[in-house]
Amino acid sequence: xxxxxIEFLTGRVTVKVSGRGIERFINVLTRNGLMVWNVKxxxxxxxxxxxxxxDALKIRHYARERDCSISFLKRAGMPFLFKRLLKNSGxxxxxxxxxxxxxxxxxxxxxxxxxxxxxxxxxxxxxxxxKMGVKIGKVQLxxxxxxxxxRKLTNNVGNLTWVGVDLKGTTYHLQVxxxxxxxxxxxxxxxNLVAKKKAIxxxxxxxxxxxxxxxxxxxxxGELLVSGVIGREGQTQQIAAVGEVWGETxxxxxxxxxxxxxxxxxxxxxxxxxxxxLGNIEIPIWGFGEPxxxxxxxxxxxxxxxxxxWELPISIGNxxxxxxxxxxxxxxxxxxxxxxxxxxxxxxxxxxDEEAIIKDEKILHKELKDGKVILDIHFKVIENIAVGQPIxxxxxx
Amino acid sequence: xxKKWGLRVRNWMAQKMDLPQDVMMDLxxxxxxxxxxxxxxxxxxxxxxxxxxxxxLLKQGQxxxxxxSFVIKTILPEEILLEGKIDQVLYINENPGxxx
Numbered sequence: 001x002x003x004x005x006i007e008f009l010t011g012r013v014t015v016k017v018s019g020r021g022i023e024r025f026i027n028v029l030t031r032n033g034l035m036v037w038n039v040k041x042x043x044x045x046x047x048x049x050x051x052x053x054x055d056a057l058k059i060r061h062y063a064r065e066r067d068c069s070i071s072f073l074k075r076a077g078m079p080f081l082f083k084r085l086l087k088n089s090g091x092x093x094x095x096x097x098x099x100x101x102x103x104x105x106x107x108x109x110x111x112x113x114x115x116x117x118x119x120x121x122x123x124x125x126x127x128x129x130x131k132m133g134v135k136i137g138k139v140q141l142x143x144x145x146x147x148x149x150x151r152k153l154t155n156n157v158g159n160l161t162w163v164g165v166d167l168k169g170t171t172y173h174l175q176v177x178x179x180x181x182x183x184x185x186x187x188x189x190x191x192n193l194v195a196k197k198k199a200i201x202x203x204x205x206x207x208x209x210x211x212x213x214x215x216x217x218x219x220x221x222g223e224l225l226v227s228g229v230i231g232r233e234g235q236t237q238q239i240a241a242v243g244e245v246w247g248e249t250x251x252x253x254x255x256x257x258x259x260x261x262x263x264x265x266x267x268x269x270x271x272x273x274x275x276x277x278l279g280n281i282e283i284p285i286w287g288f289g290e291p292x293x294x295x296x297x298x299x300x301x302x303x304x305x306x307x308x309x310w311e312l313p314i315s316i317g318n319x320x321x322x323x324x325x326x327x328x329x330x331x332x333x334x335x336x337x338x339x340x341x342x343x344x345x346x347x348x349x350x351x352x353d354e355e356a357i358i359k360d361e362k363i364l365h366k367e368l369k370d371g372k373v374i375l376d377i378h379f380k381v382i383e384n385i386a387v388g389q390p391i392x393x394x395x396x397x
Numbered sequence: 398x399x400k401k402w403g404l405r406v407r408n409w410m411a412q413k414m415d416l417p418q419d420v421m422m423d424l425x426x427x428x429x430x431x432x433x434x435x436x437x438x439x440x441x442x443x444x445x446x447x448x449x450x451x452x453x454l455l456k457q458g459q460x461x462x463x464x465x466s467f468v469i470k471t472i473l474p475e476e477i478l479l480e481g482k483i484d485q486v487l488y489i490n491e492n493p494g495x496x497x
Contacts, residue, residue, distance in 0.1 A: 023443040030474050031442075039469035041448045049469075 011053030011077035018046040028062055029055075053079060101368035106306040107140050111171035121159060121178055128156050135173065141303050142318060160385075169309060171326075188240030193226040193386040195219040199247030202382050209241030219247065219385075228391050238391055245386040248359065251348050252380040257340040258372045261329045269293050269323030277302065277315045293323035336373040337366070344377050356383035423456045427486070435462060435479045435486070443472075451479055461487040 004012075015023065022045075029036055029051075039049040051059070056072065063070045085092070097237040111128060114122045129135070132152060144152070149172075150165045157163075162330050164175040194210065201217045209226040213219055273287035300317045304311045333337065346360060359379050365376035404422075411421040419426040419439060428436040437449035437453060437460065444452035444459060446469065451462045 026446070027442040028473060035473075037469070037471045039446065041446060041467075044447075047446070174447050201482050226454060 004037075007052055008077045009050060011075070011079035012050055013053055013056040013076075014048060014050050014074035015056065015059065015071050016046060016048050016071045017063070017068050020045065021066060021067070022047050022068065025062065025066055025068050026096055028066075029059070030220075032058075032062070032075070034058065045359050048073065051195075055076065088382050103307055103312075104139070107169065109134065109136055109140055109143070109170060109172065111139050112174065113171060114174045114176060117176040117178060118175075121157070124157050125153060125160075125163075125174065125176065128153060131164065131299065140167075140170075144300055145303070148177065169306070177341045188242070188388075190228050190238035190391045191240050191388040192224055192228045192391055193241045194243065194389045195223045195225055195245070195247070196219055196385045196387045197221045197249055199249045199385045201225075202246045202248050204243065204245050206241075206243035206245075208239055209243060213245075225386055241388075242383065243386060244384050246382055247382050247385040249383055249385065251381060252364075253342045253344040253348055253375075253377045253379060255344045255375050255377070256372050257331075257336050257343065257375075259331050259333070259336050260371060263327045263329060264297075264324045265327045266297075267293070267323050270323040271296075271323075273319040273321065275317040276321070277317050279313045282317065286318075291321050291323065295325065296323050298322075329375075333368060333373065337363075337375065340373050340375045344375065345379075348379055348381070349379045352381060356381055403431060410417055425453075425455050425460060427460075427467070429483065429486075432483045437479075438476050440477060441485070443477075448481070453477065454466060457490075459489040461489055462487075463487070 019025075024278070026036060026039065026047075026049075027316060034051060034055040036049050036051050036325045039047060044147075053357045059070060112126070112134065114125055117125060129149070132144060132147060146165045146167050150163055153163045153165070153174075154160055159217055160176060162177045165174075166173040166175070198220055199217065199218075201213055201215050203215065204211065204213075204225075206226050208230075209228055210230050212224050212227050219225065225245045226243050228239050228241040229236050230239060231237045253395050264305075269291070271287060271291040271293075274281045274285045276285055299322070301320075302315050303318070304315045306312065317332065341363070348358065349356075358379055360376045361378040362380075363375055365374075367374040410416065411418050414443045418424055423439060425440055426438040428434075430436075439456070439458070441454040441456060444454055446452075447469070449463065449465060451467055451469075453462075454461045462479065462483060463485040464481050466484040467479055470478040470480050472478075475477050
């Protein structure tokens with residue numbers, strides 16, 4: 001038997017024919033190549049049968065020649081389904097819009113939580129976030145990625161030591177560590193102040209405690225500077241010595257600086273590439289071809305698209321190609337020396353307290369070898385050399 | 398007489414050359430599956446169709462099928478597939494000098 005699926009695709013119609021000489025009518029139809037099936041008789045003058053939609057259009061012509069009346073009963077198949085679908089297209093459009101809306105809403109920022117910050121800092125952070133465009137109601141796709149937000153926040157908000165930005169679904173969680181914690185009232189245990197390293201005392205400021213050394217005294221590391229034991233002999237009392245002892249200390253530094261250095265510098269040329277990533281397949285949307293500059297560094301950003309709680313395997317990629325050039329820096333000997341000195345200074349400074357100052361530097365040894373300037377420098381630094389040392393509890397005899 | 402001649406030649410050829418008779422002689426080929434289906438090839442058109450009777454025109458004479466709840470499943474110019482409960486299949490021969 002013939003499969004009727006093709007007829008389903010092209011559409012079929014059930015036809016009711018009534019009149020006399022219906023058999024002859026069917027003969028005429030079949031002889032003219034019109035397919036007819038499921039012929040049934042209902043009563044003496046009526047039959048029904050099914051035929052193709054395209055044949056149904058011709059049937060009237062044959063029916064007119066004989067006195068048969070025709071009516072169409074049932075319409076089935078794809079053309080009619082399609083027609084109905086068009087009629088009800090509002091539903092399909094609605095469903096599509098619904099998913100689109102949910103997808104859109106899943107990619108919107110719905111919350112920003114800041115933890116560990118004082119109200120003032122929090123306000124500042126919020127203002128900074130606003131400036132960056134990280135606001136409730138903004139689409140995540142047009143906002144910097146988490147690392148970028150983190151970097152900008154730490155750069156732009158002064159009193160932040162560290163901020164951790166975490167994107168969970170539609171909410172940004174910010175974990176903040178502030179630079180200046182509210183000062184704790186320190187309960188100091190009885191202690192002495194001792195020298196942290198060999199030095200010559202430059203100046204002293206003693207808040208509490210008994211001064212044991214004087215200005216211009218030479219002290220060794222671990223030597224007692226301010227004693228926490230006060231009072232006359234016999235009536236001594238132990239307190240925490242507080243104070244600052246500024247001493248001149250010495251550092252030696254060895255630096256080497258080549259006269260010629262190669263750098264890569266960005267020349268400001270940029271090319272943006274956007275693409276849609278489906279699983280492992282990347283489809284470029286915008287920015288085709290190789291950039292006109294030969295040497296470049298590529299930075300790639302991938303943004304995932306969420307659907308409610310899930311990450312869809314679709315993401316939007318954004319690649320920035322930055323043109324770079326090789327650049328050779330050449331120093332004269334004098335310049336190299338100056339820069340080497342600065343370098344050494346910075347190196348020393350990074351190891352010191354913030355309040356320490358470099359008083360004097362002296363180049364001990366200078367050498368030019370293999371295109372490098374080699375310097376040995378002696379630094380005189382004024383720094384606080386006092387460190388606390390607890391007084392051991394005197395055990396009663 | 399000439400027509401009869403041709404018929405005899407064809408009959409002879411069909412027999413001697415072992416060819417199927419229906420092709421050679423334009424006879425109907427009827428396939429029945431139990432009582433429920435009947436498939437007729439080489440008919441010449443419908444004469445009567447009700448749910449109890451089907452009459453087909455053949456090259457020579459008519460074929461009458463009687464039964465119950467007949468439905469023509471497919472009909473093509475020379476083929477027909479009938480479904481229902483078939484009770485009888487009858488050949489009605491033209492009687493020369495009859496009514497028609």
